[in-house]
Amino acid sequence: xxxxxxxxxxxxxxxxxxxxxxxxxxxxxxxxxxxxxxxxxxxxxxxxxxxxxxxxxxxxxxxxxxxxxxxxxxxxxxxxxxxxxxxxxxxxxxxxxxxxxxxxxxxxxxxxxxxxxxxxxxxxxxxxxxxxxxxxxxxxxxxxxxxxxxxxxxxxxxxxxxxxxxxxxxxxxxxxxxxxxxxxxxxxxxxxxxxxxxxxxxxxxxxxxxxxxxxxxxxxxxxxxxxxxxxxxxxxxxxxxxxxxxxxxxxxxxxxxxxxxxxxxxxxxxxxxxxxxxxxxxxxxxxxxxxx
Amino acid sequence: xxxxxxxxxxxxxxxxxxxxxxxxxxxxxxxxxxxxxxxxxxxxxxxxxxxxxxxxxxxxxxxxxxxxxxxxxxxxxxxxxxxxxxxxxxxxx
Numbered sequence: 561x562x563x564x565x566x567x568x569x570x571x572x573x574x575x576x577x578x579x580x581x582x583x584x585x586x587x588x589x590x591x592x593x594x595x596x597x598x599x600x601x602x603x604x605x606x607x608x609x610x611x612x613x614x615x616x617x618x619x620x621x622x623x624x625x626x627x628x629x630x631x632x633x634x635x636x637x638x639x640x641x642x643x644x645x646x647x648x649x650x651x652x653x654x655x656x657x658x659x660x661x662x663x664x665x666x667x668x669x670x671x672x673x674x675x676x677x678x679x680x681x682x683x684x685x686x687x688x689x690x691x692x693x694x695x696x697x698x699x700x701x702x703x704x705x706x707x708x709x710x711x712x713x714x715x716x717x718x719x720x721x722x723x724x725x726x727x728x729x730x731x732x733x734x735x736x737x738x739x740x741x742x743x744x745x746x747x748x749x750x751x752x753x754x755x756x757x758x759x760x761x762x763x764x765x766x767x768x769x770x771x772x773x774x775x776x777x778x779x780x781x782x783x784x785x786x787x788x789x790x791x792x793x794x795x796x797x798x799x800x801x802x803x804x805x806x807x808x809x810x811x812x813x814x815x816x817x818x819x820x821x822x823x824x825x826x827x828x829x830x831x832x833x834x835x836x837x838x839x840x841x842x843x844x845x846x847x848x849x850x851x852x
Numbered sequence: 853x854x855x856x857x858x859x860x861x862x863x864x865x866x867x868x869x870x871x872x873x874x875x876x877x878x879x880x881x882x883x884x885x886x887x888x889x890x891x892x893x894x895x896x897x898x899x900x901x902x903x904x905x906x907x908x909x910x911x912x913x914x915x916x917x918x919x920x921x922x923x924x925x926x927x928x929x930x931x932x933x934x935x936x937x938x939x940x941x942x943x944x945x
Contacts, residue, residue: 585858588868592859602856609920609927616921827913834910838897 587826593819600813611820621821623796624804625828631800632779635718639775642719643726644764648756650727652735661731664724672721676788679717683789703790707797710790714798717785722775729767737763769840773833780829801825871909878905893945904945908938 594611596604615621650660670678683703685691694701703713737759745755783802786792792799792807799807805825809818878901882888888900899907912934919930 588864589858591867592861592864595861595864596859598859602859604859604861606861612917612920616917824917827910827917831910831914834906842896 590819590822593815594823595816597816607816611817612824615817615821615824620796620804621801621824624799624801627797627799628780628782628801631714631718631782632776634715635722635779636772636775638715638719639723639726640768640772643723643771644730644768646723646727647730647734648760650731661728664727664731667721667724668728670721672784673788675717675721676785679713679720679785680789683713705794707794710794710798714786714789717789718779718782721785722778725774726771729771730764733764733767734760765840769837772840773836776836777829777833780832874905874909878902895945897945899945901942904942907945908941911937911941 593604595606595608597607598604646664650664651657667675682688683691683701685695685702691701691703700706701709703709741759742755745759750758781802782800783806786798786800787803787806790798792803801821802825805818805821808814808821881901888902890898890900892898893904897903915934915937916927916930919925919927919933923930
């Protein structure tokens with residue numbers, strides 16, 4: 561019996577063409593730019609690995625990278641546990657389900673630049689609810705001049721915007737758990753914590769892998785929200801890699817160093833995502849091996 | 853069609869041609885020996901030939917970057933080290 565059909569490759573062809581135009585060709589262009597200098601008008605001058613050496617030794621790049629790692633670490637540490645907690649509190653039947661799902665989906669539907677604008681106004685000392693009330697309560701808060709306040713506002717904004725994604729993913733895993741599992745746990749006299757640890761958390765594992773990967777990649781590439789909210793300031797306190805990259809490529813028109821920097825940035829994301837994925841799926845492989 | 857905006861150079865063309873050749877070689881290898889050659893390697897990871905190529909390419913890229921930042925020798929030596937590393941990955945991982 562023939563078990564495969566090579567004509568199926570034709571169905572994959574449109575996707576391959578799309579990926580070629582949207583990812584492969586731009587990536588090739590970036591590699592080409594990273595080893596050359598250009599002053600515009602399609603004139604390029606070979607410089608070899610000079611831009612890579614410059615970027616690797618640059619304090620500006622190191623600082624932006626550290627900021628990015630810190631930001632991703634903070635948002636993952638908040639959003640993942642908070643998302644799980646909210647998903648566990650959501651109703652699984654009744655009219656409350658639709659209400660909660662719509663409520664959770666709302667922040668995800670708002671465009672990124674609008675989210676930045678909302679929080680920019682929300683945090684303002686003169687007209688913003690958050691900024692005005694905090695200052696009225698005696699807390700000195702000004703995200704435009706204070707580094708800590710700027711970071712708190714950006715982290716709060718990201719948590720507000722993206723925790724819903726973790727919630728929805730976890731909730732989808734939770735509602736898929738058969739009732740029999742809970743009945744068996746109750747018969748065994750399992751408490752709330754035991755049920756969470758032995759039933760709910762293992763069943764959520766796969767979606768949590770996706771959630772951690774998505775949130776890591778997204779937070780590591782964050783651009784629009786902090787650009788609209790703080791513009792990278794005060795000083796360079798919230799200048800993440802992507803903001804720095806755009807400043808270099810579009811603001812200063814240093815295409816060569818910007819291309820080298822974006823390739824290093826790409827390699828960091830690729831390596832970290834691979835490590836995350838490998839570590840998190842390793843237990844699954846070991847479990848499958850145990851079953852064999 | 854004018855591709856001048858892509859800024860092609862001979863070294864970058866050779867770089868991409870090598871990667872394309874590697875993928876083609878993997879394709880031919882798969883046709884000759886189907887199944888991907890899955891196994892559990894030294895790191896405790898289950899890998900196929902494709903995984904091992906991906907790990908080789910990624911670690912080679914990192915090795916070259918580390919070489920550029922830390923070692924004062926020409927990058928050609930890094931290329932030799934990358935080939936040795938890839939051979940090691942295909943053998944042990």
